[in-house]
Amino acid sequence: MSSIPTREVARRAFAHEYNDASYTFKESDDERAPVYALLLTGERANRVFIVGTLTETEDIGEDSEYWRGRIVDPTGTFFTYAGQYQPEAASALRDIEPPAYVAVVGKPRTFETDDGDVNVSVRPESINVVDAETRDRWVVETADRTLDRIERFDAEGNEYGSMADEQYDLPLAEYKQAAVEALQSLEAEDGESDEPAKVET
Template structure:
């Protein structure tokens, strides 16, 4: 029986840092990313020619997701959610013509508390990945963008827990 690769808790800023290395997408933290688990605020949903494009803001940036009839569960979910709303997305990262996006497998609405828990876990995972000594094809500037995004996420978590 073939097992799915686990989805990694990942911020938009890290997703947009990926580079293709030996047929793998590697982020500026050094993590190989294929399936990701992202939460944030669904801020926009548009549909054109049977393809739904959605924007999710996770505190580090806006993540673009695209789905069509080939992702029926995600398509139905996105069409039924009124923005703005907290959502959780599990999907695969795609790189096409230099553009990075996520093709969702699942989209669900979540509570602010669930988003806060995800944020805490994603901060931990990103911190852990950044502390590992790995040889990366990324510039120091690209890595610093992820570090800066992580600091914004930590500040967002403090805002959420203070209220």
């Protein structure tokens, strides 16, 4: 049996759910074991796949470049950060001119603020410009996955559903509503321009 670690599946989640996924865990004591974010709909995520409108980029580094990107989907905003250890992603954030549709694969990162809040962001492995059709397909597939997870949440043997129930005190109906509204937002956009809209910041 091969000892080469396989790459984790990149999970799809809307910003509304992702930003609430503040609980992280490992499934073994090995210091190299993957760290998972626990999605509120009952799934673990070591990697995520997101698509949205890159509305803003900024180099917030002091001694070296450290780029922050603001990416908006129909439910909210993702923040992604890339520096010297993510050179390709940092280069993408430097070069892409907002607004633009982008697809990002990366790892969940949590940071506890001084007042005890937990901020959730994405440490990108890759950032690529995509077209409106790709963005729309991502919204549809992410809504489907979200609704599937909610349907299986209370199923017997769903350990991540049980874990989410234990760790979070937020109603699942919120995430169902967000998924439905994301789909409705696509219908509202039908017939409009394929260019990413300017988003108020």
